């Protein structure tokens with residue numbers, strides 16, 4: 001007889017990561033193509049010598065570096081094994097069976113999964129026709145069972161951002177007993193724009209029910225090391241420390257993240273180059289007749305509706321791996337110029 005497993009798990013899909021094969025041009029997982037900077041490589045090599053010991057469970061040096069960089073207290077910062085772990089942990093600290101978690105759709109695929117795994121109920125609020133969060137509809141969807149709201153900003157997979165004034169008004173209108181997550185996994189690819197630049201850490205100051213999640217997986221290029229962080233009120237940070245798996249962030253990841261923060265000027269110079277490539281790709285697609293909105297991330301969104309699956313499959317046949325989302329669209333990560341050219345060659349003939 002097999003062991004009894006929770007029957008409700010049958011209905012919950014496992015997270016499906018982007019696939020790859022040797023020689024493929026992988027534009028499917030919003031990764032950085034370049035490896036860590038030399039100083040970060042050195043920190044990784046040095047940390048490897050200490051892996052016989054458990055990591056610092058509180059990640060003291062990393063938490064202090066982050067606090068200093070962000071202008072907050074160490075008590076406002078927690079780290080996690082990638083920000084996806086922090087997504088799971090925020091559900092764990094707020095929800096039980098029957099509680100509701102609100103988020104836009106489409107958005108990050110992990111939100112419905114971590115919600116359902118906790119026995120809570122995902123409440124999906126469609127994006128606007130422009131693929132942006134419909135904050136008014138999200139406010140209207142709040143019930144007395146709502147415990148948590150995810151706002152993915154910029155939104156994965158559409159690359160759109162919510163305007164600062166609209167987000168501020170939204171945060172002011174959400175009841176203060178509901179935790180609001182500002183998932184800023186792609187923050188480093190945003191640029192100030194007509195006063196509407198949204199820095200979640202600024203918005204979280206003085207708002208005790210707001211938590212900001214960021215990651216070293218994207219602009220910092222450390223996806224394989226698994227380290228992300230949260231900025232929130234100390235009470236939220238303390239709760240997170242209770243549900244976090246002990247020693248969740250390895251010594252190597254902690255030291256690489258500290259070194260990355262010290263090299264932030266160089267690492268963020270890479271984002272300028274990425275942004276220029278992103279805009280080049282978008283311009284070429286628009287010139288080729290595609291409907292592609294402005295992105296504030298390291299990817300662009302092609303709302304191809306029912307053509308999405310066949311478009312991604314045809315690209316894969318040419319060795320270019322993209323991510324199709326049902327009958328909504330295709331997300332294309334911006335890679336190196338030659339990779340982007342390979343994608344454009346395909347797209348402009350398709």
Ligand code: PMP
Pocket residue numbers: 029030081082083084085108152156183185214215216217223226227228
């Ligand atoms: N949030 C969003 C919006 C994401 O797109 C991702 C990665 N795809 C994550 C969180 C998680 O990233 P990580 O766990 O690598 O930090």
